[in-house]
Each structure stands twice: as structure tokens, then as C-alpha cells.
Amino acid sequence: MRLPHIETTRVVIIGAGNVGPTTAFALMVQGIASEIVLIDIDKKKCAGEVLDLTHGISFVKPVRIWAGDYSDCKHADVVFICAGAKQKPGQSRLGLLKPNTKIVSEIVKKIVKNITRHTKKAIILVATNPLDVMTYVALKVSGLPPYQVFGTGTNLDSSRFRWLLAERFGLAATSMHAFLIGEHGDSSVPVFSHANIMGKNITELPEYNKAAAEEAYKKTKNAAYDIISRKGATYYAIALSVAEIIRAILYDENHVLLTSSLLTGQYGLRNVCLSLPSIVGRTGIKKIIEIDLAPDELEKLRKSAKVIQEEIKKVKL
Numbered sequence: 001m002r003l004p005h006i007e008t009t010r011v012v013i014i015g016a017g018n019v020g021p022t023t024a025f026a027l028m029v030q031g032i033a034s035e036i037v038l039i040d041i042d043k044k045k046c047a048g049e050v051l052d053l054t055h056g057i058s059f060v061k062p063v064r065i066w067a068g069d070y071s072d073c074k075h076a077d078v079v080f081i082c083a084g085a086k087q088k089p090g091q092s093r094l095g096l097l098k099p100n101t102k103i104v105s106e107i108v109k110k111i112v113k114n115i116t117r118h119t120k121k122a123i124i125l126v127a128t129n130p131l132d133v134m135t136y137v138a139l140k141v142s143g144l145p146p147y148q149v150f151g152t153g154t155n156l157d158s159s160r161f162r163w164l165l166a167e168r169f170g171l172a173a174t175s176m177h178a179f180l181i182g183e184h185g186d187s188s189v190p191v192f193s194h195a196n197i198m199g200k201n202i203t204e205l206p207e208y209n210k211a212a213a214e215e216a217y218k219k220t221k222n223a224a225y226d227i228i229s230r231k232g233a234t235y236y237a238i239a240l241s242v243a244e245i246i247r248a249i250l251y252d253e254n255h256v257l258l259t260s261s262l263l264t265g266q267y268g269l270r271n272v273c274l275s276l277p278s279i280v281g282r283t284g285i286k287k288i289i290e291i292d293l294a295p296d297e298l299e300k301l302r303k304s305a306k307v308i309q310e311e312i313k314k315v316k317l
């Protein structure tokens with residue numbers, strides 16, 4: 001019997017450390033992709049992670065998972081980069097600039113060799129830190145258009161922030177509308193002027209407490225340091241954040257997410273990658289939304305852009 005041709009949705013994950021396999025798990029449990037490929041220079045660990053994941057396939061929607069190589073990128077819809085050095089306890093994300101520039105550049109060259117020879121427009125999504133600089137590196141090395149190469153940004157930070165604020169107001173995190181823009185790192189900007197519950201700004205609510213709201217941001221900013229000091233790495237929440245972004249791409253959802261991409265004049269900023277609310281679909285970043293910011297938020301965003309621009313200057317491609 002001749003079987004019909006089945007359109008697949010393939011996600012290739014480069015990096016089988018903590019973040020890569022956890023992301024594969026999140027994709028698999030939610031049935032987001034029909035093919036998941038893991039690649040890592042540590043082939044033994046990669047093979048082990050794949051075995052562990054495949055042993056759960058009978059519990060979830062049909063999916064093929066294998067340890068692959070760069071030739072698998074040729075049929076990819078999304079190539080997700082999470083390979084490279086991770087923060088040591090107390091180390092800032094920016095401290096990873098040198099080793100990870102080299103790793104991300106090498107990886108992107110290999111990806112591009114494979115995806116550009118084929119018709120599918122694969123999206124390159126970056127999570128390796130320092131995220132905004134690595135997104136810029138991936139974009140420049142790839143030579144692809146800015147909408148096709150972007151980073152996971154402050155989508156995770158925004159989830160942390162929403163949960164912390166929601167706890168204060170006794171709400172579900174999904175009912176709390178709040179987000180961070182700018183660097184995925186120490187200069188991120190909480191947008192209190194747009195933090196709301198069904199359109200009502202949190203500052204107008206009787207339960208609002210300025211010190212508590214600021215504490216929620218402080219905890220958000222320090223979340224990775226806190227987790228890394230306790231367990232060495234963060235991976236569950238980033239995996240869920242990445243799964244949300246990949247679903248938005250594969251299903252052409254036009255979901256507004258906090259991803260990091262090249263700015264082209266928004267708020268007068270250009271030639272820097274940072275997070276702003278962005279419409280994400282099958283072609284990648286369809287639009288960056290320029291919302292009204294309070295004067296102090298705009299000032300902080302400019303400072304954040306400067307931090308990233310200074311780091312970009314140190315990069316030798």
C-alpha cells in the first residue's frame with residue numbers, strides 16, 4: 001500500500017545540555033512538532049537524552065526524535081540554538097560573551113549551509129547567552145533577513161514577572177498582563193505603565209503596593225542567579241517559553257511575544273537586538289510593536305540598548 005505524503009514539522013535543537021532536551025520534552029508533551037532532532041558535540045550525552053525521550057513516545061502524540069547532524073537542518077522549520085557555556089554561580093550573562101560568540105558563529109555557519117540549499121524557510125531561534133548579543137551574532141553570521149533570526153528574549157522574564165505579580169493580586173498568572181522589554185539580563189525594563197488586569201493598570205487597584213511591585217521586578221531580574229546558585233542551571237521555564245515561541249512559528253499564530261530581534265529605528269534605536277513586543281508567525285518576526293512608554297521606561301530602554309551595543313562592539317566576527 002502506498003502511504004500518502006505527510007507534511008512534517010521539524011525542529012532541530014542544537015545543544016543537548018539542560019535546555020535542549022528539556023525543550024524537546026516540552027515540545028513532545030504538547031505535541032507541537034512531528035520531528036525533533038537533537039545535535040551536540042557531546043554525541044554520547046546527546047544519544048542518551050534521545051533514548052530517554054523516545055522511551056516516552058507511546059504516551060504522547062506521534063513524534064519522531066533522533067540524534068542527528070547538521071544535514072538534518074535541511075528540512076527544518078525551526079533550528080533552535082541552546083549550545084554553549086552557561087553561567088556559573090554569580091556570573092552575569094554578559095560574562096559568556098567570548099566563548100559563546102565562537103560557538104554560536106560556528107554553529108550558525110553549519111546551519112546556514114544546509115538550510116539555504118533548500119526551499120523551506122527555517123527560522124533560527126537563539127537562547128544561548130548573552131542572549132541579545134548572540135542573536136545579533138547569529139543574524140550577522142547567517143546573512144539571513146532579521147525576521148528569520150531572533151532570540152527568546154524577555155519572554156521567559158515576562159512569565160516570571162507575571163507570576164510574581166499575579167501572586168500578589170491573588171490571580172492566575174495568565175490573567176496578569178505584564179512584561180519586560182530590553183536586555184534579557186540585568187538591564188531589562190519592567191513596563192509598569194502597561195501592567196494591567198483586564199485593562200485596569202495595576203497602580204489603580206486598591207491592592208497595589210509600589211514596594212511589592214518593585215520587589216517583583218527585582219526577583220524577576222535575579223531569578224536566574226537565584227536558581228543557578230541553588231541547582232546550577234535553569235531549564236524548565238525556558239523550555240516552556242521556547243515551546244510557546246516555536247508553536248507560534250509552526251502554527252503561524254501571530255502571537256505577540258517578547259522576543260529579541262534587530263531594531264530598525266523603533267524608539268530611535270537601530271543596529272541592536274533587544275526585546276520588544278513582536279508578532280511571531282511562520283515567517284518569524286512579522287512586526288515589532290512600538291507601544292507608548294512612560295518617560296522613565298524609555299530612558300531605561302535606551303540605557304539597556306547601550307549596554308548591548310557596548311557588548312556588540314567587543315564582538316569580532
Ligand code: NAD
Nearest residue numbers: 016017018019040041042083084085086127128129233238
Ligand atoms: P549546558 O552546559 O547544560 O549545555 C550546553 C551544551 O552545549 C553542552 O551539552 C555542550 O556539549 C554543547 N555544546 C557546546 N559547544 C557546542 C558546539 N560547538 N556544538 C554543539 N554543541 C555544543 O547548558 P544549558 O544549561 O543547556 O544552557 C545552554 C545555554 O542557554 C547557555 O548559554 C545558557 O546561559 C543559556 N540559557 C538561556 C536562557 C534564556 O532565557 N535565553 C535560559 C537558560 C539558559
